[in-house]
Amino acid sequence: MTGKDMGADIAPIGNSPVVILVRPQLADNIGSVARAMANGGLFHLRLVAPRDGWPQDRAWRMASGADRILDAVTVHETIAEAVADLHHVAATCPRPRHIIKPILTARGAASELRSITGRGLRCGILFGPERAGLENDDMAEADMLVRYPLNPAFMSLNLSQAVMVMAYEWWMAVEESSPRTLMTNETRVATKGELENFLGHLTRELDDCGFLRNLPKRPGMVRNIRHLFQRGEVTEQELRTLHGVITELARGRNGRVVG
């Protein structure tokens, strides 16, 4: 549609959401994603387990000058690792999957993300692999789901197109109202890494005590617990309290005196 601005400054605007491609398959798409991100003012790209490895020359060729985004890409083995330093994570999800999480439109999510970043918190948006989209376990890492209102009779949305719509809405979303503020007083909102650390602690103790002994049901139970703690913001102080609760409960179960 337009000429190229190869030399233009597309410098990161401080705190924009991180785009996280989960198991992306085609380097071409990764390049197109970077270009779409630059169009909409998103500058941080992370890859989780890219199928063909990274870096890939083809990505740069498709990026039309959005090289700085590709140059700064980080690669992660798991979603948990990719979101560890973030406070909020959204997951794009073309079809409802009976998950108890808020579902927003792209426009609603963009407004929400503006509000979150406006409070100085870091957020990310997960996009699934080209063919199959995100799996249930992937979505369990998210606080909210994003579903685009588009033609239900033709849902096949190209990966970079999906990013384009989100980037466009991010650019359109003005920071309208004063951001909602969670009063955290002496503490602060926990990062995903801190939450993950707690969930690991909890799961180990639940394994030890036999709560998760039904192996076929274990993945679903772990996921449900995860969903529960993802539902709202948790502060770092609350997590320390929860760690203490789990430790104490486990200690009691082991017959030791709670002191």
Next chain:
Amino acid sequence: MTGKDMGADIAPIGNSPVVILVRPQLADNIGSVARAMANGGLFHLRLVAPRDGWPQDRAWRMASGADRILDAVTVHETIAEAVADLHHVAATCPRPRHIIKPILTARGAASELRSITGRGLRCGILFGPERAGLENDDMAEADMLVRYPLNPAFMSLNLSQAVMVMAYEWWMAVEESSPRTLMTNETRVATKGELENFLGHLTRELDDCGFLRNLPKRPGMVRNIRHLFQRGEVTEQELRTLHGVITELARGRNGRVVG
């Protein structure tokens, strides 16, 4: 982002805007455009002077099942021919070009197009070639310009991404208010073909009378006249009147008695 719905019914919804690709270069992009159109509920695609001819297998390969849109593509030599049966034409335009025409955002244009189609009129949206975008003469064929609010520091927007944003906004735009109605009484809004026919008549007469004799300035003058008549809706009856006016003026100039 999602699986394919190869067998899904993406049947044309009656009166959706026609996407018109002007001098498109890459068949891949034409296929991606068809896919994006299907995502957003646009079903009519026309090509003006595609660089590599038509049909091209690669387009079908990129369309992810939006075959019916490609199967129904029509090819035209000129924009005028491609828009002849339409009543309103919008042109996407990444940069302002000092043209006296309404400029809308993608969202504003979608709302306008909904309103126009809601009145039973046919409209189209012009997209320029990948590298250079639409030229001034191309935009002279349009009633309004569409400019996306996107990162001004990185304007390089892929053709199918440009169509995606417009298709997405088209899908999002609900027919909110009752459509504005031009009271046409016994007549109806003229098509672009009828307008073109009148402009041809007018230009021929202006050539004959020497009004356009300054050859270097001629293209700009013709374009300005075109812009003037594109600015609002003209009815078929008004055009007949204008034809008569031109004919009569020319006859008087030729020294014949006006009768």
